[in-house]
Amino acid sequence: MKLYFSPLACSLATRIALYEAGADATYVEVDLKTKKTLDGQDYLAVHPLGQVPLLEVDGAVVTENAAVLQLLAERFPALGPRDAMERVRLQEWLGFIGTELHKGIFATLFDRASPPAEAKRYALSKADARMQYLASKLEGRELLFDAFSVADAYLFTVLNWAQVTPIDLARWPSVQAYLKRLYRRPSVARAVEEERPLYLREQARHAAA
Numbered sequence: 001m002k003l004y005f006s007p008l009a010c011s012l013a014t015r016i017a018l019y020e021a022g023a024d025a026t027y028v029e030v031d032l033k034t035k036k037t038l039d040g041q042d043y044l045a046v047h048p049l050g051q052v053p054l055l056e057v058d059g060a061v062v063t064e065n066a067a068v069l070q071l072l073a074e075r076f077p078a079l080g081p082r083d084a085m086e087r088v089r090l091q092e093w094l095g096f097i098g099t100e101l102h103k104g105i106f107a108t109l110f111d112r113a114s115p116p117a118e119a120k121r122y123a124l125s126k127a128d129a130r131m132q133y134l135a136s137k138l139e140g141r142e143l144l145f146d147a148f149s150v151a152d153a154y155l156f157t158v159l160n161w162a163q164v165t166p167i168d169l170a171r172w173p174s175v176q177a178y179l180k181r182l183y184r185r186p187s188v189a190r191a192v193e194e195e196r197p198l199y200l201r202e203q204a205r206h207a208a209a
Protein backbone atom coordinates (compact mmCIF):
# COMPACT_ATOMS: atom_id res chain seq x y z
CA MET A 1 0.00 0.00 0.00
CA LYS A 2 1.13 3.52 -0.72
CA LEU A 3 -0.39 6.53 1.03
CA TYR A 4 -0.12 10.00 -0.45
CA PHE A 5 -0.36 12.34 2.50
CA SER A 6 0.18 15.88 3.64
CA PRO A 7 1.53 16.48 7.17
CA LEU A 8 -1.22 16.71 9.80
CA ALA A 9 -3.90 16.92 7.11
CA CYS A 10 -6.87 14.54 7.06
CA SER A 11 -4.60 11.83 5.60
CA LEU A 12 -3.23 11.52 9.15
CA ALA A 13 -6.31 9.38 9.86
CA THR A 14 -5.19 6.80 7.31
CA ARG A 15 -1.66 6.77 8.72
CA ILE A 16 -3.04 6.22 12.23
CA ALA A 17 -5.24 3.37 10.99
CA LEU A 18 -2.28 1.78 9.18
CA TYR A 19 -0.14 2.02 12.32
CA GLU A 20 -2.95 0.69 14.44
CA ALA A 21 -3.24 -2.30 12.10
CA GLY A 22 0.53 -2.81 11.95
CA ALA A 23 0.23 -2.66 8.15
CA ASP A 24 3.14 -2.27 5.77
CA ALA A 25 2.89 0.87 3.68
CA THR A 26 4.99 3.50 2.00
CA TYR A 27 4.26 7.17 2.50
CA VAL A 28 4.59 9.86 -0.15
CA GLU A 29 4.43 13.46 1.04
CA VAL A 30 2.44 15.87 -1.07
CA ASP A 31 2.72 19.65 -0.91
CA LEU A 32 -0.91 20.68 -1.25
CA LYS A 33 0.10 24.22 -2.21
CA THR A 34 2.33 23.30 -5.14
CA LYS A 35 0.48 20.03 -5.88
CA LYS A 36 3.79 18.25 -6.13
CA THR A 37 5.22 15.39 -4.18
CA LEU A 38 8.40 16.21 -2.29
CA ASP A 39 10.40 14.41 -4.97
CA GLY A 40 8.89 16.72 -7.62
CA GLN A 41 6.19 14.45 -9.09
CA ASP A 42 3.10 16.23 -10.43
CA TYR A 43 0.45 15.17 -7.93
CA LEU A 44 -2.38 16.31 -10.19
CA ALA A 45 -1.33 13.50 -12.50
CA VAL A 46 -1.93 11.11 -9.60
CA HIS A 47 -5.15 12.71 -8.35
CA PRO A 48 -6.78 15.33 -10.57
CA LEU A 49 -8.39 16.96 -7.52
CA GLY A 50 -4.98 17.32 -5.86
CA GLN A 51 -6.35 16.14 -2.53
CA VAL A 52 -5.13 13.73 0.09
CA PRO A 53 -5.60 11.03 1.22
CA LEU A 54 -5.01 8.81 -1.76
CA LEU A 55 -4.24 5.17 -1.17
CA GLU A 56 -2.79 2.87 -3.80
CA VAL A 57 -3.63 -0.69 -2.98
CA ASP A 58 -3.27 -3.78 -5.18
CA GLY A 59 -3.12 -1.61 -8.31
CA ALA A 60 -6.26 0.32 -7.37
CA VAL A 61 -6.38 3.98 -6.46
CA VAL A 62 -8.75 4.91 -3.66
CA THR A 63 -9.59 8.47 -2.65
CA GLU A 64 -11.98 10.08 -0.14
CA ASN A 65 -11.43 9.61 3.57
CA ALA A 66 -14.65 7.66 4.06
CA ALA A 67 -13.76 5.17 1.31
CA VAL A 68 -10.09 4.84 2.23
CA LEU A 69 -10.91 4.28 5.89
CA GLN A 70 -13.64 1.75 5.14
CA LEU A 71 -11.26 -0.10 2.88
CA LEU A 72 -8.81 -0.36 5.76
CA ALA A 73 -11.61 -1.49 8.06
CA GLU A 74 -12.39 -4.25 5.55
CA ARG A 75 -8.75 -5.33 5.39
CA PHE A 76 -8.16 -5.06 9.10
CA PRO A 77 -11.44 -6.07 10.73
CA ALA A 78 -10.26 -5.06 14.21
CA LEU A 79 -10.62 -1.46 13.02
CA GLY A 80 -14.11 -1.92 11.66
CA PRO A 81 -17.67 -2.86 12.52
CA ARG A 82 -18.58 -6.13 14.19
CA ASP A 83 -22.09 -6.42 12.77
CA ALA A 84 -24.45 -4.89 10.24
CA MET A 85 -25.73 -2.19 12.57
CA GLU A 86 -22.21 -1.18 13.57
CA ARG A 87 -21.41 -0.87 9.86
CA VAL A 88 -24.26 1.60 9.55
CA ARG A 89 -23.06 3.45 12.65
CA LEU A 90 -19.52 3.56 11.25
CA GLN A 91 -20.83 5.11 8.03
CA GLU A 92 -22.88 7.49 10.13
CA TRP A 93 -19.78 8.63 12.03
CA LEU A 94 -17.63 8.90 8.90
CA GLY A 95 -20.36 10.99 7.29
CA PHE A 96 -20.68 13.26 10.33
CA ILE A 97 -16.94 13.70 10.77
CA GLY A 98 -16.31 14.25 7.06
CA THR A 99 -19.14 16.60 6.26
CA GLU A 100 -20.34 18.28 9.46
CA LEU A 101 -16.94 18.66 11.15
CA HIS A 102 -14.11 18.39 8.59
CA LYS A 103 -15.65 20.24 5.66
CA GLY A 104 -18.50 22.01 7.43
CA ILE A 105 -16.44 23.69 10.13
CA PHE A 106 -12.72 23.04 10.37
CA ALA A 107 -11.65 23.24 6.72
CA THR A 108 -13.14 26.73 6.44
CA LEU A 109 -11.70 27.94 9.74
CA PHE A 110 -8.09 27.00 9.06
CA ASP A 111 -8.02 27.65 5.32
CA ARG A 112 -5.00 29.88 4.76
CA ALA A 113 -6.37 31.02 1.42
CA SER A 114 -8.49 33.25 3.69
CA PRO A 115 -12.06 32.71 2.65
CA PRO A 116 -14.15 35.79 3.45
CA ALA A 117 -14.70 36.53 7.14
CA GLU A 118 -18.41 35.77 6.63
CA ALA A 119 -17.56 32.23 5.56
CA LYS A 120 -15.51 31.76 8.73
CA ARG A 121 -18.28 33.30 10.84
CA TYR A 122 -20.80 31.00 9.18
CA ALA A 123 -18.64 27.92 9.83
CA LEU A 124 -18.15 28.99 13.44
CA SER A 125 -21.89 29.52 13.86
CA LYS A 126 -22.38 25.83 13.04
CA ALA A 127 -19.77 24.67 15.53
CA ASP A 128 -21.70 24.89 18.80
CA ALA A 129 -24.55 22.55 17.89
CA ARG A 130 -22.28 20.01 16.19
CA MET A 131 -19.70 19.99 18.98
CA GLN A 132 -22.47 19.75 21.57
CA TYR A 133 -23.91 16.77 19.67
CA LEU A 134 -20.47 15.13 19.58
CA ALA A 135 -19.93 15.88 23.27
CA SER A 136 -23.19 14.20 24.19
CA LYS A 137 -22.25 11.09 22.18
CA LEU A 138 -18.82 10.90 23.86
CA GLU A 139 -20.20 11.35 27.36
CA GLY A 140 -19.15 8.32 29.42
CA ARG A 141 -17.39 6.70 26.45
CA GLU A 142 -13.70 5.98 25.80
CA LEU A 143 -14.09 5.73 22.04
CA LEU A 144 -16.82 6.03 19.40
CA PHE A 145 -17.37 2.26 19.57
CA ASP A 146 -16.33 -0.30 22.15
CA ALA A 147 -13.00 -0.73 20.37
CA PHE A 148 -10.81 1.71 18.44
CA SER A 149 -12.05 2.08 14.85
CA VAL A 150 -11.13 4.02 11.73
CA ALA A 151 -13.76 6.57 12.80
CA ASP A 152 -11.68 7.37 15.89
CA ALA A 153 -8.63 7.87 13.67
CA TYR A 154 -10.59 10.39 11.59
CA LEU A 155 -12.26 12.12 14.53
CA PHE A 156 -8.92 12.55 16.29
CA THR A 157 -7.40 14.02 13.14
CA VAL A 158 -10.15 16.61 12.75
CA LEU A 159 -10.30 17.58 16.45
CA ASN A 160 -6.51 17.98 16.44
CA TRP A 161 -7.03 21.00 14.14
CA ALA A 162 -9.05 22.84 16.79
CA GLN A 163 -5.80 24.25 18.20
CA VAL A 164 -5.38 26.43 15.09
CA THR A 165 -8.99 27.63 15.10
CA PRO A 166 -11.06 29.74 17.52
CA ILE A 167 -12.82 26.56 18.70
CA ASP A 168 -11.98 25.99 22.36
CA LEU A 169 -12.48 22.32 23.14
CA ALA A 170 -12.44 23.06 26.88
CA ARG A 171 -16.10 24.00 26.41
CA TRP A 172 -16.87 20.33 25.76
CA PRO A 173 -15.06 18.32 28.46
CA SER A 174 -15.98 14.91 27.04
CA VAL A 175 -14.51 15.92 23.67
CA GLN A 176 -11.39 17.37 25.22
CA ALA A 177 -10.89 14.25 27.36
CA TYR A 178 -11.39 12.03 24.28
CA LEU A 179 -8.74 13.95 22.35
CA LYS A 180 -6.27 13.76 25.25
CA ARG A 181 -6.87 10.01 25.55
CA LEU A 182 -6.22 9.48 21.88
CA TYR A 183 -3.00 11.54 21.96
CA ARG A 184 -1.72 8.91 24.39
CA ARG A 185 -2.55 5.99 22.10
CA PRO A 186 0.70 4.62 20.60
CA SER A 187 -0.47 4.63 16.97
CA VAL A 188 -1.70 8.20 17.31
CA ALA A 189 1.34 9.46 19.23
CA ARG A 190 3.68 7.90 16.66
CA ALA A 191 1.78 9.34 13.69
CA VAL A 192 1.66 12.84 15.19
CA GLU A 193 5.31 12.74 16.27
CA GLU A 194 6.33 11.76 12.76
CA GLU A 195 4.16 14.25 10.90
CA ARG A 196 4.67 17.29 13.15
CA PRO A 197 8.27 17.94 12.02
CA LEU A 198 7.18 17.46 8.41
CA TYR A 199 4.42 20.02 8.98
CA LEU A 200 6.86 22.54 10.45
CA ARG A 201 9.25 21.95 7.55
CA GLU A 202 6.39 22.54 5.11
CA GLN A 203 5.47 25.79 6.86
CA ALA A 204 9.09 26.96 6.65
CA ARG A 205 9.23 26.03 2.95
CA HIS A 206 6.09 28.01 2.22
CA ALA A 207 7.26 31.01 4.23
CA ALA A 208 10.53 31.04 2.28
CA ALA A 209 8.86 30.67 -1.13
Ligand SMILES: N[C@@H](CCC(=O)N[C@@H](CS)C(=O)NCC(=O)O)C(=O)O
Nearest residue numbers: 009010032050051052053064065066
Ligand atom coordinates in the same frame (compact mmCIF):
# COMPACT_ATOMS: atom_id res chain seq x y z
N1 LIG B 1 -13.60 14.86 0.06
C1 LIG B 1 -12.23 14.58 0.35
C2 LIG B 1 -11.59 15.84 0.91
C3 LIG B 1 -10.18 15.62 1.32
C4 LIG B 1 -9.54 16.94 1.68
O1 LIG B 1 -10.19 17.96 1.84
N2 LIG B 1 -8.23 16.91 1.81
C5 LIG B 1 -7.51 18.12 2.07
C6 LIG B 1 -6.50 17.92 3.16
S1 LIG B 1 -7.29 17.68 4.73
C7 LIG B 1 -6.82 18.53 0.79
O2 LIG B 1 -6.27 17.69 0.12
N3 LIG B 1 -6.86 19.83 0.48
C8 LIG B 1 -6.23 20.35 -0.67
C9 LIG B 1 -7.22 20.76 -1.72
O3 LIG B 1 -8.44 20.56 -1.54
O4 LIG B 1 -6.77 21.30 -2.73
C10 LIG B 1 -12.10 13.46 1.36
O5 LIG B 1 -12.99 13.32 2.21
O6 LIG B 1 -11.12 12.71 1.29
